[in-house]
Amino acid sequence: MTMSILLIYVFVFAAVLLAVDAILRYATTRTRSRREINDRLSRLNEGGGDQAETYRQLLKDRSATGGWGKKGVFAWMTRIYRQSGMRLSIQRRILYTIGFIIFGWIAFGFLVGGGALQLVAGPVLGLAVMVLVVMRVRTKRIKKFVEQLPIAIEIIVRSLNAGHPLSTAIALVGREMPDPIGSEFGLLSDQLTFGSELDDAMLNMLDRVGAEELALLAVTVSVQRGTGGNLAEILENLSSMIRDRGVIRAKIKAISAEGRITSVIMAIFPFGLYSMIVTLVPTYFDPVWESGYGTQIVVGLLVIMAFGMLILNRLVRFDF
Template sequence: MSDTALLALGATLLCCALAVGGLHFWASGRAQRRALVDRLSGGPLHGPTTRARRFAAIDRRIRRTRLGRAINLRISATGLDLTAGEFFTYAVAVVVALWLIAASALAPFFGPVAAAVGVWSALIFLNWQRQKRIEAFINQLPDVARLLANATAAGLALRTSLAMAAEELEAPAGEELSLVADQLTLGRSVDDALGELAERLPSRELVVLVTTLVLSNKAGGTVVGSLRNLTHTLEDRKETRREVRTMLSEVNATAFTVPLLGLGSLLLVNSSNEGALARVTGSPVGQFLMLLALGLYGVGFFVIRRLGKIEV
């Protein structure tokens, strides 16, 4: 083999090695970028996870739609270790199952009604998880204010104080403050990072804390005294919210009991007289009356929930 052929073969092997190395670095960088985007732009806030993601193709497609972005935003506020594709797939499976169960156990008319209830329940589940996370975060706000006051009194900057508080606190406050600290590390301003936190977990207590931190960061002043006074105020509000939630627990239980009584009566009627619901919903008048009854149960549920909702 001539020297020219050997030189060409060596160059070819070198180019192949460089191509493989470049492809490896490109794939690694893309994976890191995707993990960073998921962490900072609406992915789960639990940090790195080794769980294999399901329905990756569905997740990539649904994230490009407005519905997928809305679902992803709601999931990011709940702290659930789910992707938009996983939640969408599970919700569709539950809706189809409810449709089939209601159509077979009651009457075909109740299939679409059960599917609509399933979609509404999925949204309610996300809102419930979000509110649960907000309540847990509010309960940790006195500790957040105390840690920030101590760190500021020790001479640390606000960015460093937030990072230290993120390391000291448990979830969800630790995860949320860690996200804020990561955003500050990437160059975002304190106003934007804390403002996004207040939008993600809206509450009066958090708005007061964020406003205090933003104003002190802009204008300076005795932030230590303000944070310590805010700590005592948040402790008092925490106890007040706990007492109110205990007093309203019976009202909230009644709100869910009323629709369950309606469902139980339908099952009782259909079991005592097989095919009764199918005959009732077989005419337009029967369908209208059934929808009216279901609507009244829904109105009762929302009215009871509204009466038991007290802003503290």
């Protein structure tokens, strides 16, 4: 199969996927206003204020009920999807999964060639790309949540200083703050309303979000409930600490920017060079494939590149 035909397949697949996705969006969802910044409040308005039904539906859409167990690959993937905040129906999840598998199969055939290895490695490549996309969405959502968290804590502090109980302060954050923190604190308020303990509800929110800073808030509230003390003052100090942590993270990101860009370039350069050579001289690598060792060479090089990428990632990544 020539390169031009493969490219045609890729473009046709992308066009069909986008078209089907657009049709499904139009058929299964309502047109939402751009000004709707809190998904939970919007659903409450659409559902006539039925708090219990909205709560159950939000948990269902976020895959926060049921699941594949607490351990294993499927549980990990479910947790990553839940923390990404994506709300896709089962049909669309299946559609995207099939689409990424086909994309991986075509991409592997274009880069390495056909054969039995393509049937196995192609779908694995597609699923890996899909997981990376979901993890990217998850990372962006957690980052936005952490940026909003100090403001939410300040709202809670002011509400506590005004004499309101903690549950009322949490509900206020759920009403006043935009997503993602607005809907998450709204779900937390719903759980408290329906009888859950605060510690359990905080742990559930931590599992839905996955932010380390939220764990600090959960521990702070739990310890204060057991030992006593001025919760408003404790939360005010926690808010300042989270802000300082964000400043340090931004400084480290700026300092390591050059190294991170270098690692990305080094990771994609071999694939870009291979694509350019194949485009200019399609028969350049024919001797490699005809030798019978082409697949083994490519697999070995990919394994070496994977180790190299891991080393580069560790060099430019800072944990604090």
